[in-house]
Amino acid sequence: MDLDAVAVPDAVHGWAVGACGTMLATANGGATWSRQTPPGIGGIYSGSGRRGTLVTISGAGFGATRAGGTVQFGGKPFTPYKSWSDERITSRVPKAAEGGVVEVIVTTALGTSNAVDFRVKRQGRT
Numbered sequence: 001m002d003l004d005a006v007a008v009p010d011a012v013h014g015w016a017v018g019a020c021g022t023m024l025a026t027a028n029g030g031a032t033w034s035r036q037t038p039p040g041i042g043g044i045y046s047g048s049g050r051r052g053t054l055v056t057i058s059g060a061g062f063g064a065t066r067a068g069g070t071v072q073f074g075g076k077p078f079t080p081y082k083s084w085s086d087e088r089i090t091s092r093v094p095k096a097a098e099g100g101v102v103e104v105i106v107t108t109a110l111g112t113s114n115a116v117d118f119r120v121k122r123q124g125r126t
Helices: none
Strands: 003-007 014-018 023-026 040-045 048-050 054-060 070-073 081-084 088-092 100-108 116-121
Touching: 040 100, 040 116, 054 100
Parallel strands: 048 116
Antiparallel strands: 003 014, 014 023, 040 054, 054 088, 070 100, 081 088, 100 116
């Protein structure tokens, strides 16, 4: 595998990037390297809901902990987070979310996910 760039900010941590989106990281001075996966949304359960509705986003590459990651519903922050894992994020639809179809994205230190549509239902309507 060809690498395009390597960053080693200290004696323990390092990152390398290469062709086809390859990302590697080490946390033990280079003794072992692990492939890193940028975030990707597979789906949202359910695909619609009112402001304040509990929503679960499934996918991969979100990170085992939030560690500064964010979720946006049409540009509005999705907080506070009820749970965050590498494959699932759960929280409530933001109270400030616009009604109608909005794009949902997840951003982590490894990048920004694909956008997935979610329909924010207006209060009092189905």
